[in-house]
Amino acid sequence: MESEEPPENEQKDTRPEARPFNPLVNYVYYLMVVAVALAVQWLFGYPAVIALMMYFVIVLVRETRHIIRTYDYSFARKAAVINLIYSLTFFIILSVNGIAIAQGYGAVIWPDFADLTSWSPLFIMGGIFGVANIKRMYGP
Known part of the structure; x- marks a missing residue:
């Protein structure tokens, strides 16, 4: 009679119990930061927005x-890694295009998308929002 033994190196990745949380708190935080970023852009220009978003990317x-x-x-x-890559992509777009626009040139990366640079803080904060949800759902 043969006994079936599970492979020794097999690692089981079971989904942990997701904790209940209220994502509306994240939405409020997300909305406030995007509104502040747009106000900073209007008051001080793209270099200030780049500095603000750099804090959130760090x-x-x-x-x-x-x-x-x-x-x-x-x-x-x-x-979490996908959210980081997503946010870094839009931070690079914001940085390159924002500096070019601040110096009087046009957008360098995808100039056909007219408002891509001004919408970049929204997309950067989307990655931060995703990581915040991961931490609240699956965190220890």
């Missing part, structure tokens, strides 16, 4: 590193 990098190091659920780790 926070996002730190939170993503924390999730990768401490969370066992692979979906949470992968989603």
Whole structure:
């Protein structure tokens, strides 16, 4: 009689119980930061918006590193990395196009999308919103 033994190296990735949370708090935070970014853009121009968004990107990098190091659920780790890449992409677009526009040139990256640079803070904060949801749902 043969006994079936599970492979020794097989790692089981089970989904942890998602904690209930209220995402409306994140929406309010998200809305406030985007409104502040647009006000800063109107008052001081793109260099100030780049500095403001750089703070949030640094926070996002730190939170993503924390999730990768401490969370066992692979979906949470992968989603955090995707949110980081998503936000970094739009931060690069904001930085390059914002500096070019501030110096009197046109947008360098995708100039056909007229308002892409001014909408970039919204997309950057989308990545931060996603990581905040991951932390609240699957955090230890």
